[in-house]
Structure formats: C-alpha cells, structure tokens
Amino acid sequence: MSFEQASLLILLLAMLVLFSFERIRIEVVAIAGLLAGYALGLYPADQIFAGFASPVVITVIEILLIVQVLARAKLFDNLAARWAAARPSPFKVISGTSSLAGFISIFMNNIGAFAITLPVALRLGVALSIPRRQLVMPVSFAALLGGLVSLIGTPANLLVSDALAKATGAGFRFFDFAYVGLPVAIAGILLIAFRVRRLFPEPGAAPATISPGTRRIVVERRVPDASPLIGTRLSECPTRFAIKPHALIRGDSFVFGPLDQSVINAGDVLLAEGADGVFAGLAAAQALIADIHPHGLPPDFTRVETVVMPESTLIGSRVRSLEVFHHRGIAVTALSMRIPRIEGRFLDLQLSIGDILTLEGPRMAIAEALEESECLPLAPTASAEPALLSWRPFGLFACAVAASAAGLHPEVAFAGVVLVLALLNHLNIRQAMADLNWPIIIMLAAMIPIGQAVAGTGAAEAIAGWLSLVVPISHPLSGIALILFLAMALTPFVNNATVAIVLAPIALEFARTGRHAPDAYLIAVAVGASLDFLTPFGHHNNTLAMGIGGYRFSDFLRAGWPLAAASYALALFLLALFWL
Template identity: 35%
Template structure:
C-alpha cells in the first residue's frame, strides 16, 4: 500500500466515523474531507472546487428549483386531491397515498414530495384510526423507493450517471433506471401495504398539534366560469365537507344575507362568506375555481365607494406597483393589544393603496363579525390572513405592531400557473429523454423559463436549493476522484472480489449492493454513492464484466436507506411527527431491504447482464 493510498483511506475512515458520530453536519464533514485531501496533496488545489461545476451537482440544484415551482403553484396539492380517494378503506387509501408519493418522487425531489404529502398522511391516519407513524413510515419508504425509478429521482442516480460518463461509457438516460426501479418500487409498495405497515411500532406523536388559529371568516368571489355556479349552498358545503368549511353568509347585489337557506342556488358574481380553517380554504378554491381576492367593483357593497376610488388609482401607488414586481406571499398576523390598527377596518387603513396588501380572511374568537370583511373593525386578538409583497408585509408589521404567527405553508392553488409549472418540468424531462440536451443544461433551461414565468420567483430560486446537499456532493466528488487517482479504489475492489466474493461476479454484485445499503443507512446516501462508484468500477474491471451491473447495484443500494432515521432525510422528517425512536425503523426496514436484495439481484442479471 502506497503512502497516498494510506492517506486517502485514513481520510475516508475519519469521514465515515464523523458521519456516524453525527456531531457535525454532513456538508461540514464532506468539506473537511476535501480540505484534508487538498492539504495531503491528493487533490490538486486548482481542482478542489471542480465538483461545484459537475453536471450531477448542477442537475440536483435545478431539479430542486423546478420542484419548488410545482409546490408554489399548488400543482402537487391539486394532484393529491385528484388522485387520492376520499372514502377509501385502509388498503386502498394507503396504496393510493404511497403510489402517489412514489410517482412524484420519480420526477421531483423526494424530500419535497414527502413534505407535501405528510399532512395528507396524518389526515388519512386519523380517518383510518391508525397512529400517524403507521402511515408516515410507509409514505417515507414509498417516496424513497420512487426516487430510484428515474435519472432525476434521487441524487445518487445522478452521481452514478456522472461516474459512468467519466469512465467513458456515457451518461445513463432518463429512464435507464426504470426497469429495475419501477419493479422494486411496485413490489416494495405492495409489500408495505399488504403486510409491512403492521410492523411499524405504534407510537404517540412526539410533535404537538401545532398552533391552532381557529376558523377564519373569508369572502370568496364566484366568477362566471366557476363550478359552483348553479349549486345549492348545501351542495357546495357537501362537496368540501371533509375540510369542515361552512357558509355563514352570502352577498348578492350588494345585499348581505346572514345564515342563508341551504337550498339557495349560487350565482355568478355572488360573494360567499365562508368560515373555515385556513388550510381548508385552498381546497374550496381549487375544487370550484372560485377566487380569494377582492371582487370586481360592481360586486362591492355600496358603502365602499371611497375604497373603490382608492382602488381606481391603486396602480399608480407605489405599494401596488411594488406588489406586482416582487414575490407575493401569504402571512398570518395577530393583532396585539395596543396595536395602531385596533378599532380600524381595512378600508379605514387604505390597506391596498397604502400598503399594497389584500386582507383575505379574518379569525376572531367568540363570535363572527356581521359586517363585510373590508369594513370589520379589528380588535386585539384578531388573526389576519394578508397577501402582498414580502417587503410590504414586513412594512405593515413594523408600522402597526402586529406579529406574524409561526411559519406555515399557505398555498392558494393557481391552475394556470400549476399547468405552466408542470409543462416546464415535463418539457425538461422530454428534452433529456430524447437526448436533445444534457440533463444539466435541460434542467437549467427549465429553471430559466420558471423564473421568466414566475412559477419560481427569482428571489426564491436560491432558497429552494438544499445547499448542504450541494456542498456535500461538490466536496466528495474530488475526494472520490482521489480514490481512483491513487489506486485506492482498485485496491479495495480487489479485496472485496478476492477475499469476500472469492472471484465470483454474482457474489461480488451482492457484496456491492449490501455494502451500499449498509453505508446508506449510517451515512448520507449521496455520499455513499460518491464513495462506492469508483469501487464498483474497479470491481467490474478486475472481473472483466459489465460495469453497468455494478453501477446500478450502487444506485439501488444508495436508494434503500430504511434501517435508521439518519440514512435519508425522509426518515428524519417523520421522526418527530411519528413519535419514533432510533431503533424503530429496522422492524419494517430490514424485511424490506432483504426483499429488495432478493428481487433486485436476479433483475440486475437480466436487465444489465454481466
């Protein structure tokens, strides 16, 4: 063993030890490994940061941004409501939820897919009389399985493709992973739904219920093309009964009706006064195509003439122009005692023209105001849902003494923008699938179009990227290159082949798969793929067999981190909400990993023969 080989093995050993210890973040550990390699002379100083320009790193960043666009526009929320049956039983409900999670994870960041579907999973658990963890863990594992189905489904797939290209074999295509990935995802989901979920320990959620703002009073305008036109009020409530929303008033022809009869039919131009939890408002907006915005002037009350005059010049106001040019956000604000807006209405404050904000909903404990939303005199303790530019909201808070509530993801679905975001993602995937452009370029083009179309506002482009993952990948790619350059990868490959696999290619394939699985459970899966790809290539070269079989084994193993909460971010996400302990994961994870090894090895030999 040469000095350089001893140095790289020492650095890698220390890196894995720090990953296992968990005292430092993964990106910090990876950066320390890179710096150690540079200082030791294993990575040239001029190439230390070449990993940041690696196609796999660029592609991961771009996919994260495009995934944010799907979240921003409510595209995934709409898909979830459309695909998940409301009254399904345990088997059908869990199958639909896991299937949707796996399908989404194939084409967007699987952590994002998990985060979007977690509230749905908790609601499903409550309806099925299960503990939250009994649905959350299957969903987490389903989204992880779905990530292995496409090139962009998970960072390890992109890393494996990058190492294949560096070996002179070209990149894997978008759906090269599908024959094995889809098969494993389907088998894994069926196993979990049929029997595996019973292995999940029943725990009480460690997370609280979160803050409860109570029901908001909101005014929803019914445009001509809304599906609500012609429905009775009772029928409208029946369609969204799961959300707990109810109609408490109706404004028609400038006349407000309190507690209108349920048999009254909704007309275009009506304003529905709805009492609902803030998270339920999105469902009503999406299902019926109604609007949570200020209605046209002719639909307003007659006593709002002054405000209409203000609104007529709104486009000339700095606040309005600012709102048009900046990122629009939704914020929940609490009116504190002594606030300057107590006793004043949105019209009195000229909320739109002075601040560039819309008051969308109001929550008041005890009783619901009888006046129109824009004319309600605010009281201390009221909760307001406002819409406007981020800077405008901040200015309003500073001026009035209101306080923002804890961060909540409040998305108002926009079908047109959701369609645009979906088209951008599908367009980028199509370009890669047909080989028109490399993946990194195609998805970077998609990001550019998203910025222009504002499905992802320019300011949010950089916050959408999971920078610790990017730094981790970019730092470990040169370290993995040092493994190849020093011959350490070939040496490790010979040890695995000669001593453990004893020269048998199939046994060597199993060793690579199981080793990758084990390391993925105790250290980041992207880091595992970066470290083991050179080893896999070395083994295939030593045995004189197809390197694709071994690279695919690394991709599968890196996507199968089911034994611990630290192996994958989705496992970590459910730790608190599911009330899990560190040792709870292996009960379902171990049988699932054994199943994957048993099925995937024969599949590898058929699809990617040695």
C-alpha cells in the same frame, strides 16, 4: 500501500464517522475533508472546487429550483379532497399515497416528493380516521423507492452515471435504472402497505405486546389554583399523571433537590415531557394552563403543527431566538424533539431536523413565517402567496424529462425549464436560490474530488484487491452482490450521495478486475445507496418521518428489515436478468 492511499482511506473513514454522528454540520465536515485532501496531496489546487461545476451538482440545483415552483401548485390538495369524499379503505389510502410519493420521486428529489405527498396523506388520515403512524413511514419509504427508477430520481443515480461516462464515454440513459428500480419500487410499496397496519395497529386494536406510539412533546405550563397536581411530588408525576418533569420553576428560580422531595405548589411553572394527548387532557381538566394569550385569542387565530425541514433556517436555533415567529405574534406552545436535549427552560430548547413545533397565532402570519423559515405545515394552512394553478410548469417539466430521456444532457434540459419559468414569472431565481438546501449541495460538490481521488490514487484498486480475497469477483454476480450489500450497509449511516461517491470507483475496479462491463456494478451502487429503511437517520426522509409519526428507533428496524431483505434479493435477480 502508498502514503496517498493510506491517508485517503483514513480521511474517508473519519468523514464517514462524522457524517453518521451528525454532531458537526455536514457541509462543514465536507469542506474540511475537501481541504484536508488537498493538504495531503490527493488532488491539485485546480481540482479543489471542481465539484461545484459538476453537471451532477448543476442538475440537482436546477431540479430543486423547479420543485419550488411545482410545490406551490396545490394540485394534490384537490386530489386529497376528492379521494376523501370517495371513502376508500385504509389499504387503498396507504398504498395510494405511497404510490403517489413514489411516482413523484421518479422526477424529483426524495425530500421534495415526501414534502409534497405528506400533507395529502395526513389530510386523508384525519378525514378517514387512519392513524398517522400507518401513513408517514410508508410515504417516506415510497419516496426512497421511487428514486430508484430514473436518472434524476436521486443524486446517487446522477453520480454513478457520471462515473460511467468518465470510464466509458457514455453515461446511463434516463430510464436505464427502471429495469431494476421499477419492479423493486412496486414490490416494496406493496409490501410496506400490506404490513404497516399490522406493525402499527389502531390504539383500540393493539395486541397487548405492542404499545401504539404517541408523539411525545415538551411543554412549559403553569399550575393554576385548585390544580390536581398541587401537593404532588415530582417523582409521582410519571405514575399519577403520565408526564415526565424536567424542571420546576417557582417565581423566577428553579426548584432544586431530589424528585421525591420537590412538591408542586400553585403558581409554579412545570417544564415536562409526555404524550400530546396527556397534556390535552390536563389542560381540559385545568391541571396545567399555558398562559400564552393573556389578552384573549388574536383575530384569525389558528393552531398549526410544523416540522423543521433539512433546509430550514431554524436548525440550531433556540426557541427564544425564533424572531420569525415572535415578531409576528406567534407563540411556540409545544415542541416534539427527535433527540430531546432538555437543559434550562422551554425557551432554551435547540431545534434540529425533524423537530415538530406547535404554533398558535394569526393564520396568515403563521403562513408567512413558515414560508420564510422553510418549515412544512402538517395540515393545510392559508398561503402567504397565491397558489400556482397553471399546468404550464408541469408541462415544461415534462418536456425536459422527455428531452433528457431522448438523449439531451439533463443539466441543459432543466436549465431551459428554469429559464422559461423565470421569464414567465413563475420563479424568482434570486429568492429561490436563497431557499435551496445548500448544506446538501455543498456536501455533494465537496465530496466529488475526494471520490475521484479514490480512483486516482489507486485506493479503489487496493480495496478491490482486499475484497477479492473474500469474494470471488471473477464471477460477476458475486461481485455485484458484494457491492450491493456494501451500499446497503453504508447508507443507513451515511447519505446516499456519499455512498455513491465512495463506492463507484470501487465498483469500476471490480468490473475491470473481472473483465466485465461496469454497468451492472454501478447500478448496484445506485440501488443499494437508496435502499435505506433500517434507521431514522440515514436519510432525511426517515428523520422527518420519525418525528411526524412518533416512531421509535426500533420501529424502523421492525418495518425496514423485511423490506430491505426483499429489495436486495429482487434487485440482485433483476441485475442478473437485465444487466449481465
């Protein structure tokens, strides 16, 4: 093995580990890896930033710009109202909302499909008394499955198509992925819709062996006079009141000492964690009070739950520094954290993707703040800007999809849509560019030269040679089965674009070594990279779902492994049927 090959493999391994830990921002890891690759001589200086001019990256940016316009249309809110009036069964609601997410995801990125469909699902859940846990995970999984169907459904599809075009001169057509993706998506959506009510039963119907999850929140509340908590030791709070204390503040100072010796007094402030319903009950019993609005409720008062999206400007901020809320008179009254890191007081808590904030304040002020901070409300709110009721943007988008399916390059077709939307004043390009999810775009662009180096340095050939000692890749189905397995094994820990970038050169080398057409191998990479159901951190959809639905890590394993196994078997059969 040459120095370039060894250094590239070490670099890739280090980046994959850092991506999976999420301790350093993904764009920082990607840029550091990009510069490290140049320093190691893996590509020349004129190729360092070539990924930013890649048609794949340009197409992703264009689709994200268009999605911002489509998301304002509110057409699906009307659909939710009509659907709720029809009183459908829970299975029809779960399968219907999941199918909607899957269909939308065929034509836009997975996170966009999830964000558009989720408010519809939650609204139906409230109207029809369907537990949130039975709705959120199916919608998340369906958005991932829908991305399997088309060229633009997910960046992984665009990347493998680009790899095929560089290897053979022609990439995949728009719906080439549908031969495998559509049956897998339909089967997967039906499977999770059938199983989810048994996995997450309603509280009153839960078997003794299953405890239905409720979302846990962190709050800071004052102990009023005559509160039943007065005289209680902190060590007794979990058993007597079902809350976990993290800090006790008396005056302006923390009360330190063992939990069994720290006693709650009237006027103390308690920082505690527990189920949202428990704190609601304690507030109703005047056991803990918020003191958020000492002068009475403001005009047009409302309470809204909102989730921190991957592109949100709040990520990494502490509650005390959220001026986007504070200067509008909006109070953050509770926080549900995906990974609780509780140090200091409530205002010191730091936000991450998927955290849920409970906001109280004027309705219009909250709507403006959520749009400015790129957070997703979990219930309908007033809009800071008028809803876009025209079908024109949808028509333009449909024309671009049709043009791409007919053979026009996607980056050209969707650039035309962006231009027309801007001319019609549906899209403010300057503002929309500022609102893009730039960390993902930067990561994607920075990883492309590294992925090309996998093939250019001969690392792909070396890896294929090692794997051929384990699997007889001379038989195409064996090689495809291995590539599909590797993609599915990596994607729970690394984003699907990175999986596609790393595995595409290896898949091409498998095809070259076995003297087979590369199409099936690359389709296997794209499919496996999107079948991400086993962990809450492999894809941002699952990260968001974990916080919104109040799931545990094990819930994804319980729900995801049958879906992953069935999708693997069906995808392998369809690859053999249509592509070999």
